[in-house]
Every structure is written in structure tokens, then in C-alpha cells.
Amino acid sequence: MMKYIGILAAFAVVASSQWLNYPTAGIPRTKDGKPNLSAPAPKLADGKPDLSGVWMADGQTYFFDLAAGLKPEDVTMLPWAQDLQKKRIENEHGEDPLGRCLPHGVPRVNTNGLFPFKIIQTPGLVVILYEQLNLFRQIFMDGRKLASDLNPTWLGYSTGRWDGDTLVIETSGLNGKAWLDTQKSRPATDAMHVTERFRRKDFGTLEVVATIDDSKTYAKPWTTTTQKMFLQLNTEIMEFICNENEKDIPHMVVK
């Protein structure tokens, strides 16, 4: 099961020890000089929260099971999807595209607590750089609408807007190939629309809630419990090339 995850984790630990540590600018401090992670979230000139920073999911809870903390009846999978999920688990997850160096899809891309991601917020555009697989997402904040016939992609096409202090990201145009999670191997289709709500609760904490709306796969839309992401200070994301010297795939034998 943990075939590829273990290998990737080993790589990250070895390599990060040689990476440059450079102090993060603008950290609020307590009286004794320590970073005050419970200080209020910083704001941009327009009064909106600034989500910029290097973040990482708190563990791999949602990477393994996107529905962690929900009741079984909250996530009602259609019969074909139940069959596919069962088959994937019986096959020891050997067909997971992520194990073949293909992108995670949305919202799984936020969930792996072994790899940080970096948010860069500019007027009109929020960019998220992910260390794992060297992926990036563009979240268009310029008021454009999602088009009806998007080119299907692994990470979709995303627009964002503010709902008070929460950044609400709408994504469609997904290709339906990505798995929603790892141990649970939940499927999704190209009909999926994902809504992610990013809220910087305080200086050090980002809360993410995702809603999966895919009527081809699930009887009704469902929403994750609150995923916590923590700010990573004095460090950076690294270059990550999954496909370099890749040796796992021949061993991922499907039963």
C-alpha cells in the first residue's frame, strides 16, 4: 500500500537538510522573541487577508481519507463508483495515478502533509506552488467566470472570490482521472465541481474545507471536515522531480 509514499518521504527528508534556511520576513513575535503563531492573520492593502506563505497539511489524514471525520451516510457513492473503489483497494492501489508521477487532482493536491506548498497572492491572481511533483495552480481573482467547455486537466481551471475573510475557490474542467484520496481510493469524474474555502484563522494556521459536487459519482454534494494547514517558517519549497530515476512503477503490479 505505502509503496510509493514511503519512497517519496525518504527523498524529501534527505534533501531538505541541504536546503537554504532563510528567515521568513514579517513574523510577529511574542515578548520573549518567539514567533507568535496565534497573532492575527496579516492583511493586504485592500483589507483582505494575505494568505501568502509556505504551508503544509497537518499530517496525512485527508490525503488518506478525504472524508475523515464524516459519517458514512454523508458520502453516498453511486453503485458503479462503489465497485470501482472496491476494485482499486483490492488491487492494492497500484493504479493510483499519483504513484505514476501524474498530478494529484483537486482537492487532493492540498492534503499531503509530507510536502509543503507556497501561496503567492497578487491582485487578480493567487498562485499556489506545490513541492510534490512541482505543480502550480493559478486561481484567477479578476472576476472572470468559469467557462462551460474547459479543456479537461488534472488540476482544472480555478476562479476565486472573497466571502468575508474566506477565499472561495471554484474549480471545474477536471479530467476525472485523479483519485480523491489514497487509502479510500475514491473516484470522481469530469463532471466534478470542487469548492475550496481557504481561511487564515491566525498567523500560523490555514483552514481548508472542500466541497465535492459530482453527480455522476456521488448522490449528493459532500463537504470535508476542517483541514488544518500550518505555516512553515524559515524554509522554502524544493524542486521535486518524481519522474527522475523512477524505479517503482514496474513493482506496482495489479492483481
Add this chain to the structure above:
Amino acid sequence: MMTMKMWPAALLATVVSAQWISYPTPGIPRTRDGKPNLAAPAPKMPDGRPDLSGLWEPASGGSLAPVAGATSTDPQFRDIALNVKGGLPFQPWAAELVKARRADENKDDPDGHCQPLGLVKMHLHPYPRKMIQVPGLLLILFERDTNYRQIFTDGRPLPEDPQPSYNGYSIGKWDGDTLVVQSIGFKDGLWLDVSGTPLTDAAKVTERFRRPSFGKLEIEVTIDDPKAYTKPWSITVNQTIALDTDMLEFVCKENEKDVPHLVGK
């Protein structure tokens, strides 16, 4: 053989871009008749520095808006030495290596194996790249295999022993209207072009970014790599702005069928 490697990728872009969304680029200067005025001055940041932000592609050989007389890729993408007077000052082993790579039909070109191109070759790749300039950071997002580069402009020094990588570790400082970017920390054995011109882990690369007008970006790249070359040498990359469009998602590894055919001689 060299050209064939590029084909599957080129084909993909042509097919899918027809379905991609077009959205007007904001802030385009216009001539009196309403057309984009590409010769207008470069925009400035609040701190008075030029703003390099925009979607860019090689002036001779981009995939989005081919200009009249353009080739399918910038010729320097194939042979980076094309405009270097007297050719490259190779160390003997490096000259031999290029010869051997050419004799073997460049079958080990990392590009053909879905590996990253490294920062020099990336400037010449036909697919678009987006530059995003914010205080303290110049970010370059590349369509080709969703790669990205961070150029730190927050005054930090270069690290002493960076983790070797395809893109290296980059810092930038302004010299008048030119952003001077220095990079070190490369993986050994990178290719600078399709012909196999090498870059070693001893290399220091200096890029001088200049936006002489709204529509033009000039990047002078100097390679200082004493392991492979007897002296530093430079090339110039010209890029033009691409308007009212955006990058696509490009995943080289997906359904990849070329590698078994890259057998050399």
C-alpha cells in the same frame, strides 16, 4: 531524429489550445486605432522598477502567436552556440561529449524523457511562460510540464551548498532597469540545448532581464562553467509578449509513448 522528439509535444499543444479559454489581458497600452501598442514603454512597479510580469514566448518560435518568417522553435533551442562567435570554448572532454551525443542522435536528451529542461533551455522552449513579479520575488511559471522557478529578490545571498537541482537556486538584484539574476546549484550533466551542449555542477549562470518595451523581453544569459568551458560565454534570448491567452496544463509523462523509440544508433 532531433526534430522528431519535439513532435508529440508540439502536436498536443495545437490540438488542445483550440479549446482553451481566451480572456483579455488587462492593462494593454493601445494605439489610436485601438490595437495593442507593443512599442509602448514597459510598465513600472510602484517602486519605479520595470515590471517584467506577463506571458512570454520566444520571439522566433513560440507556440502561441507565430510571427511571419518564424521557425517552429528558436534555432538556439537546437544549437545554443549558433550566435556565439568562434563557437563555444569547450574543454576537450566537453567537446567530445557533444560529439558523442550527436552521434547517438541525442537520445538521452532529458527533454525527450520528460525530465526538466533546466533554466537556460527553458528560456528557449516554444511553450509560453508567465512571469509574476511581486515584492521580494520574481516567479516564472512554465507551461512545459508545469515547472516553475523562484527568483528571490529580497536581498538574500546565494547559499553556499545548495541542493543540486535542474533550475538551481536564483537570486536577483536590479542594475538600473535590468534585473541581474545569479544562479548556482545545478545538477551535474544538464543539457543546454537539443544538441547536448553540457552544463556541470560547477556552473554559475547570470541572466540579465530587460524589458525594452511593453511587448519585448531580452534575456542575456552568461554561462560561467570552468569545468566544461575555458572561459565564460553569453547568448541573447528575445521573447515577445502573448496577449489575451494563457498557459495550458502540460503533463509530459501522461500516456508517454516516445521513450522506447529513443534508441540512438
